[in-house]
Amino acid sequence: MDHLKELRKLQFLSRTELLEYQANQLKKILRHAHKNVPYYQQVLEKAGVIQGNKVNLKKFDQIPILTKDIIRQEKERIYSKDRDQRKYYENASGGSTGEPVSIIQDAFYRDRSWANKILYNEAIGDFLGDPEIKLWGSERDIFQGSLGLRARLQNYVWNRVLLNSFRMTEKEMADYVEKINEFKPVLIWSYIDSLYELARFIEANNLKVHSPVGIFVTAGTVYPSVKEYIGKIFKAPVYNQYGSREAGDMATECKEKKGLHVYEYLYYFEILNEELKPCKPGEIGEIYVTSLINYSMPMIRYKIGDTASFLEDQTCPCGRNLVLINDVHGRITDHFQRRDKALIHGEYFTHLFYFRPWIKKFQVRQSDYELIDCYIVKDLEEEAKDMEDISQKIKLVMGKECKVNFRFVNNIPPSRSGKFLFTVSEVNR
Template sequence: MYPDIPIRDWTFENVSGGTTGEPVKFRHSGKFFETDQGAKLLFDEWSGRKIGDYQIRLWGSERDIVSGKKDWMNKIYRWMRNEVFLNTFVMSEDVIKKYINVINETKPKMILAYVQSIMEIVKYANLNHIEMYSPRGIMTSAGTLDEQMLEEIQKVFKCPVFNRYGSREMGDMACSCNKNEGLHINTFVSYIEVLDGNYESCNLDEEGQLIVSLLSDYSMPIIRYAIGDRGALSSKTCTCGRGLPMLKCVTGRIIDFFKTMDGRIVYGDYFTHLFYPCTNVKQFQVIQDAIDHILVKLVFFDKDVDNKGFYFEKENEIKKAMGEGTKVDFKIVDDIPVSKSGKRIYTICQI
């Protein structure tokens, strides 16, 4: 027997993040909403948050925070989930200090955050020797969480850090657990493939582009959707015993991969590792606008510091990866705006 599927049963329109261009519109049914909320509750439980526990959400999308006529619905939903949204669309020094005070004073059981948003708070707390309240857990999303970032967040907040993978159009697809051995795939509603450049299946543990299918939406099925991310399926199962197939890693957006003159590929995370530890760097963005040219935009905490040695060191480190023939320019700016989806893009390949 086939399920009784309503024809064109859709309840709301959604859009993709639009990180790399114009957002794509989707239609979602109530079934999608139900299953996605179930995934959120499940992943929350893994991170130590029970239903009704107070949560702070460091989120950067204006669409999630200010939604016009539907704003009253979002307010009711947040009240029911006992969530407080802190808008990280603009993270000035004053805003960061305010949010640190909110976290320390209200003591949330859990923090759900954009990766770059929590990292800006971590960096500011480290720089100013601020002691942070320790929630039961921190869940990061909407960005690549590497081991260095995870360790820095754990060091400042002194709590477990979990990594969630999802998207606006697909919902929550995978999440790490307390074992941190990869991301459990939400196979109840998601199917994930990893394909190479010829659209052939990659071997387990082999990195390729992620192709995703949504199994829970009857109004507008999304099948074998090239979501624009790269990652690898794991050959191992997690020792937690849950038994779900695993994503070994999600390594980032396809646009994060830079191209060298000799045909190599350099992952954008190489550049984030160059600039994240720099205490005087408030914001940065690395752009490849030609095969032989890298532009680095920088926002400094203190503009008066002599940075000649800094520029020389970073230029050499970039050339080690991209090739000695690469021209590197640095541009000091007052701010690096976030994208339409509220995320600050650290690395961009335009070729």
């Protein structure tokens, strides 16, 4: 609970105190990266950020942008040499570019992130131990028929019931509504599009559903109309939360709903234009994040692939002096539909491509109920066992009659809107 005690104080620092704390943490991780991470030793010296034993933050914008391609190319050279003693573990990126990459995190990152989750839950009226429903993707539940021990322990600690958003048949959605009514959660946490589908089901079937104190939606662009609709059906306030697998939870709305507060005590957040210059308030640009808590794999000026803008008015009645951003625009995934009208969350398919080093970029397209094409840009030679594994896991949810094709291409273009689509369904809903 030491982390939580400290974060409770940090969130209400004055703007001057907050920026001073953030600068000290930034210097700390830059020194660590220079000393312990082979990739950054030369990079930080060349940028002029590290001079002798001093850190020059005025040169911070000279540090090259960190991309997924660089992470793949550098491999273990981007890991800290002391990662073993930091109790590191592997994760995979999600993001909006369709380019999965493996990253590592550690015990300090995990503990700090968990404490911060407790903090922003408290901000909307949900306290540790209060009942919580999480409508989230669990491929393990589908592959193995149950959650892992670690997931079960986490759910016990959080007093949480997990509903699998990768299973969204009408029968299962009816069961989910029943579980929500039985468990009476204080908080519901969900993929935005999964909860939207559940809300539509509730309205179409004229069902009654328990109203929680609050709802957090994430993992997708949160359109105001969708957010309002969910709030209307559940009769509860809906809050936007922004995060990624590789960096963690970075920003959340408070009760005032004026914008998303960036956790500047955990992250250094940049929004830059095409020339990599800081965007003016109200100007949309790309998000680049520096984690101040992941010492096993320092991610400095990491390009996530999402866009946002800083609010022009940075004052919030809640009393927090954390910088405010507008709604984030990022990943777009379509649900896939089976012939029996069951919906399969697009995130299910993206997870199948993680931890496969030969896959540089991918897109999954459904052109008919039993026809799916996987477009892949290769980084290395394809592995037949991976392709068979992906195919079988697609058929597990789409049906054994489903035909799965693998199409290797040199490039996968974005949609007309300029957004990259992880999954595309051409089946009429």
